[in-house]
Amino acid sequence: MNMFRIAFRFTFLSMLLFGVLYPLAMTETARLIAPDSAKGRPVYRDGTLVGFKNIGQLFTGPDYFWGRPSATGYNAAASGGSNLSASNPEFADEVENRVDSLLKYHPGLTRQAIPPDLLTASASGLDPHISLEAALIQTPRIARNRGLKEEDLETLVRDHEEGPLLGIFGPGGLVNVLELNLALDEFSKKAGPESRISSQPEADGSGSY
Amino acid sequence: MGNEITGVAVVFGLAATLSWPLGRYISGVFRGTSGRFKVFTVPERLIFRFCKIDPSAGMDWKQNMKAMLSANVLFFFAAFFLLLLQGIIPFWNPGRLAGWDPIPAFNAAVSFVTNTNLQHYAGETDAAYFTQLVVFCWLQFVSAGTGIAVCGLLFQGLSGDTGSNIGNFYSLLVRSCVRILLPLAVILSAGLTLCGTVSDFGGVREVHTLENRMQQVAGGPAAPMIAIKQLGTNGGGFFGANSAHPFENPDYLSNMLENIAILLLPMALVFAFGFYLKRKRAAILFFSIMTTLFLAFTAVSVGQEVTGGASVPESGLLPGPNLEGKEMRFGPVASAFWAVSTTSTSNGSVNSMHDSHTALSGGVLLLDMFINALYGGVGVGFINFFVFVVVAVFISGQMIGRTPDLFGKKLEAREIKIAALVVILHPLLILCGTAAACLASSRQGWLNNPGFHGFSEMMYEFTSAAANNGSGFEGLHDNTPFWNLATGVIMLFGRFLPIIGPLAIAGALSVKKAVPASSGSLKIESMAFGAVLTAVILIVAALAFFPALALGPVAEYFSTL
Numbered sequence: 001m002n003m004f005r006i007a008f009r010f011t012f013l014s015m016l017l018f019g020v021l022y023p024l025a026m027t028e029t030a031r032l033i034a035p036d037s038a039k040g041r042p043v044y045r046d047g048t049l050v051g052f053k054n055i056g057q058l059f060t061g062p063d064y065f066w067g068r069p070s071a072t073g074y075n076a077a078a079s080g081g082s083n084l085s086a087s088n089p090e091f092a093d094e095v096e097n098r099v100d101s102l103l104k105y106h107p108g109l110t111r112q113a114i115p116p117d118l119l120t121a122s123a124s125g126l127d128p129h130i131s132l133e134a135a136l137i138q139t140p141r142i143a144r145n146r147g148l149k150e151e152d153l154e155t156l157v158r159d160h161e162e163g164p165l166l167g168i169f170g171p172g173g174l175v176n177v178l179e180l181n182l183a184l185d186e187f188s189k190k191a192g193p194e195s196r197i198s199s200q201p202e203a204d205g206s207g208s209y
Numbered sequence: 210m211g212n213e214i215t216g217v218a219v220v221f222g223l224a225a226t227l228s229w230p231l232g233r234y235i236s237g238v239f240r241g242t243s244g245r246f247k248v249f250t251v252p253e254r255l256i257f258r259f260c261k262i263d264p265s266a267g268m269d270w271k272q273n274m275k276a277m278l279s280a281n282v283l284f285f286f287a288a289f290f291l292l293l294l295q296g297i298i299p300f301w302n303p304g305r306l307a308g309w310d311p312i313p314a315f316n317a318a319v320s321f322v323t324n325t326n327l328q329h330y331a332g333e334t335d336a337a338y339f340t341q342l343v344v345f346c347w348l349q350f351v352s353a354g355t356g357i358a359v360c361g362l363l364f365q366g367l368s369g370d371t372g373s374n375i376g377n378f379y380s381l382l383v384r385s386c387v388r389i390l391l392p393l394a395v396i397l398s399a400g401l402t403l404c405g406t407v408s409d410f411g412g413v414r415e416v417h418t419l420e421n422r423m424q425q426v427a428g429g430p431a432a433p434m435i436a437i438k439q440l441g442t443n444g445g446g447f448f449g450a451n452s453a454h455p456f457e458n459p460d461y462l463s464n465m466l467e468n469i470a471i472l473l474l475p476m477a478l479v480f481a482f483g484f485y486l487k488r489k490r491a492a493i494l495f496f497s498i499m500t501t502l503f504l505a506f507t508a509v510s511v512g513q514e515v516t517g518g519a520s521v522p523e524s525g526l527l528p529g530p531n532l533e534g535k536e537m538r539f540g541p542v543a544s545a546f547w548a549v550s551t552t553s554t555s556n557g558s559v560n561s562m563h564d565s566h567t568a569l570s571g572g573v574l575l576l577d578m579f580i581n582a583l584y585g586g587v588g589v590g591f592i593n594f595f596v597f598v599v600v601a602v603f604i605s606g607q608m609i610g611r612t613p614d615l616f617g618k619k620l621e622a623r624e625i626k627i628a629a630l631v632v633i634l635h636p637l638l639i640l641c642g643t644a645a646a647c648l649a650s651s652r653q654g655w656l657n658n659p660g661f662h663g664f665s666e667m668m669y670e671f672t673s674a675a676a677n678n679g680s681g682f683e684g685l686h687d688n689t690p691f692w693n694l695a696t697g698v699i700m701l702f703g704r705f706l707p708i709i710g711p712l713a714i715a716g717a718l719s720v721k722k723a724v725p726a727s728s729g730s731l732k733i734e735s736m737a738f739g740a741v742l743t744a745v746i747l748i749v750a751a752l753a754f755f756p757a758l759a760l761g762p763v764a765e766y767f768s769t770l
Contacts, residue, residue: 006379007280009260011287014386017256018437019347022391026398026433030408033399040407040414040428040456048417054405054455055426057418064419068537077333077413077425079450081534081562083684085571085662086517087769091533099526116517116529122536123453123544123562129537169216170461171540181419 043178051178052076056128059181062105063145065130065138067177068117069098072125082121095119106141113137132161132173135180146188147196156180156187210515213542217511220465220546224472225500231473232480232492238388239361239381239485249388256383264383267374270716273362274709276378277355281322281705284351288318288344295340302337303412309335316693321348323704324356324586326438326445326557326679327670327696329688333427333448338410345445346434350386350394353441353474356588357385359708360478363592364485366715367616373720389474390441398436400466405459408432431457439470442586444557444679452547452560453536464539464560468547475554475584478591486616490734495594498743499553499583506573506583507549513570514545534562545570552577555586557679564657564666564682568769571665571682572762578676579750581635586677589704592711597749598733599628599714601742605731608741614730618718631710635675636753638699642671643757649691657684661768665761670696675703 030038041053051057056067058074067074071082084091098119103109115134139153160180164172241264257264268276291298292314296307309317313330320327321344330336336345358381366375402408407428416424431447435457438445448454458464479499483492517531530541539547544561551558552574563574577583582593599615603625606613613620646652646667656663666682673680674696681687687696731738 003276003279004283006260006262007276007283010256010262010280010379010382011283013256013259014351015287015343015347017252018350018386018391019343022350022394023342023346023430023433026395026402026436027408027410027430029399030402030432034402034405037402037405038408038432039411040409040426041405041459042414049414050419051416051424052426052455054459055416055424056455057416057420057424058422059420061420074424076416077427078331079333079448079454080331080683081450081453081565083562083564083657083682084533085565085658085684085765086531086533086567087660087662087765088658095526111526114527116527116532117537119526120531120533120535123534123560124448124450124455124536126450126455127536127538128455131537164212165216165461165465168212169219169465170543171213171537174537178419185419 043182045182050182053176053179054128056126057178059177063142064181065135065142065177065184066118068127068130069119069121070125070127071121074126076126079124079126081123081125106137108140109137128176128178129162129174130177132157132175135175142184148188148191149195149197152187152195153184156183210542213540216461216465217543217546220468221472224469224476227469228473228476229480231477233484235389235477235481236484238384239364239481241384246388253383253387256387257380260379262379262383264377264380266377267371268377269373270362270366270375270712270719273375273378274712277359277708278705280379280382281355284348285318285322288321288348289314291344292317292340295337298337298339301339301342301410303410304337306335306337312690312693313688316697319697319700320679321345321443321445322352323677323700324352324441324443324555324589325674325677325700325704326443327674327681327700328445328679329693331449332446338429341434341447342430346437349434349437349441349443349445350390351382353390353437353443353587354382354386356586357389357474357478358382358588359712360588360591361385363595363711363715364482366712366719368486369616369618369719369721369723373716375715375719390437393440393470393473394433394436397440397466397470398433401432401435401463404463404466406432406435406463407456428456435467436470438558439467439556440474442471442475442554442556444551446558452558453562458560461538461543464543464547467558468543468550471547471550471554471556471558472584474587475590478588479584482591488616488733494734494739498739498746499594501743502580502746503549503553503583506553506577507546510545510549510566510570510573511542513567514541517567531565531567534565536560548574549577551680552678553583553585555581555590555676555678557673559680562683563669563680564684568662568762568765571669572758572766575665575669575672575758575762576750576754578672578678579635579639579754580746581676582746589677589708593707595711596628596631596707597746598742599624600632600749601738601745602731602733603628604745605738605741609729609731611729611731614724615718615733617723617726618721619724624714624717627710627714631707632749634702634706638675638703639668639671640757642675642695642699643668645695646671651691655686655689655692657686661761661765665765668757668761671699674699677704
């Protein structure tokens with residue numbers, strides 16, 4: 001039948017065109033115009049791949065900034081959210097657990113002062129950002145565990161604040177957790193005795209993160 | 210907060226502004242008068258020659274319907290068998306993923322052929338790069354092309370200046386893919402790459418995290434697929450988290466680009482109608498009706514997500530936006546705006562998890578898909594809207610006591626019956642499906658949330674399937690034979706019957722004698738008709754679906770007060 005002959009030939013040709021040639025041309029273009037982005041913006045330290053700029057990773061140690069809760073434990077090979085609804089009692093329990101562990105590791109922090117992004121799981125489970133406030137409430141803990149001054153860490157956090165796009169579009173006041181922690185390690189390494197105070201390391205951080 | 214609103218206002222404004230010239234261009238493509246873009250002429254001629262398509266051969270609506278169905282049947286079988294055979298394809302499969310089982314393969318093949326992109330699989334773990342590109346990316350082009358081509362046939366049938374010949378489906382399909390979708394996709398893909406959307410063939414990378422853990426990171430040739438998934442109102446993501454995944458949608462700029470792409474073609478096709486039929490005022494009226502409802506829905510959804518809905522738990526916590534299932538780089542406003550965009554346009558890609566939206570925002574998303582014609586899917590959105598127009602013309606005709614006529618052609622019993630059946634089909638598919646799921650004994654095992662929200666999860670899945678949307682309340686455990694088969698069948702009905710019905714109407718109108726407009730004729734462009742049309746849309750959606758909405762999102766809302 002003529003109709004199926006046309007359809008058959010179109011199926012074959014369009015598959016070649018849109019399923020093979022188009023994506024190949026665009027991936028080649030990507031390699032030419034933005035080779036770093038095409039690879040996902042990998043981050044290396046001393047020659048080791050330690051992360052991707054936009055992919056969040058799990059931080060539970062007392063001496064690092066923690067990212068947002070993740071329904072997948074920051075599994076970047078199977079992304080997703082919790083899909084819990086606010087009306088679900090399970091959701092309320094999870095929020096309470098997160099509140100408890102945040103309060104435990106951050107003496108002086110009050111329930112009222114916990115930023116909501118530290119109590120809720122992200123959509124992808126890989127959110128690279130937290131809010132500025134969420135980073136700032138963590139500085140006393142990190143200062144204590146690394147023997148650094150709180151003011152220095154606050155400055156470090158504020159240096160990493162990302163504003164809205166072009167200053168006017170979208171949310172501002174965000175911090176990329178991986179970049180911040182890399183800078184934190186760098187800062188710790190360089191810190192001379194004058195910026196050190198005695199350190200009191202604690203055990204590993206919260207289970208619910 | 211102010212910046213977040215500015216961001217979405219710019220997205221909406223740019224999409225609306227660009228859609229006017231694009232509509233003019235699309236009208237030219239349909240008429241075959243966009244010849245000055247010579248760069249497309251060569252590939253187009255080659256395709257015509259290879260496929261033995263005679264672009265000038267006109268066909269009536271039945272021949273066109275058969276052409277459309279035969280092409281789509283072949284698309285389905287090609288996709289289905291390639292999914293089964295995934296394991297033996299020797300390249301573009303770095304993870305050595307095995308072939309699919311027949312039932313999930315059936316669901317996925319139907320899902321992509323029908324422009325739905327309901328994904329019961331996860332991109333990272335189930336689909337090889339070969340499958341992502343050769344099957345899914347390919348279908349995202351040709352299924353969108355099918356929708357646009359059918360819309361072109363409808364326009365020609367309504368213009369009625371060539372009698373029963375309403376155009377040539379194949380030629381419109383080729384032109385839609387080559388002259389509309391491909392150039393836009395090339396631009397968007399390159400733009401997304403500059404923002405940081407991943408695009409390589411490297412497979413899964415191992416990361417040594419700062420705390421000395423191993424993190425597996427899946428990459429892949431995502432940018433080209435994401436471009437067409439947004440432009441063609443497909444919505445099927447490369448990764449499980451869809452457009453919430455930082456590799457698909459890395460920053461606020463990429464989010465703006467993708468959101469514009471979601472709205473662009475559906476909006477442009479409304480104006481293409483105006484240019485094609487030289488009824489710009491009617492097109493502007495239709496666009497205004499869609500926009501009014503769209504913005505009203507956006508206001509509810511954004512308001513709910515920003516305030517966190519009704520429930521401020523008495524837990525002493527900071528009352529704030531609902532950030533569960535949202536990404537910080539988009540924020541609650543852009544997430545809610547995207548959610549309304551993606552459900553209005555039958556796109557279905559998500560940048561936040563709809564299951565975790567507040568009750569009323571989730572209800573708005575359902576309502577969007579019940580109507581399924583606020584801009585709507587590429588091509589089919591306008592077709593759905595056209596059905597509402599036919600019903601509204603009929604009702605107006607009853608009110609003023611005249612035989613209703615549309616664009617100078619009399620609407621008679623047959624056309625009205627077809628339109629009524631198409632309008633009824635949508636609630637029928639959704640409500641019967643949901644009822645069946647509620648009766649199934651295994652339903653508790655499917656649900657991620659109890660109570661009213663669990664009901665919404667099931668209803669959302671069927672609504673998304675019937676509306677060919679593809680988003681989900683993804684907590685539902687839907688990769689089971691029941692859901693794969695039930696939604697597969699519903700996607701087929703929900704796709705092809707609402708195409709065939711309006712084609713039949715256009716075919717019937719095309720051969721009718723034109724009646725000269727008189728002082729008693731209904732003026733389609735008038736505000737009065739606009740009001741009737743809006744009322745018809747709301748009444749149909751509200752009457753058919755209100756009881757179900759009351760059992761789901763509305764009950765959930767009041768239970769959390």
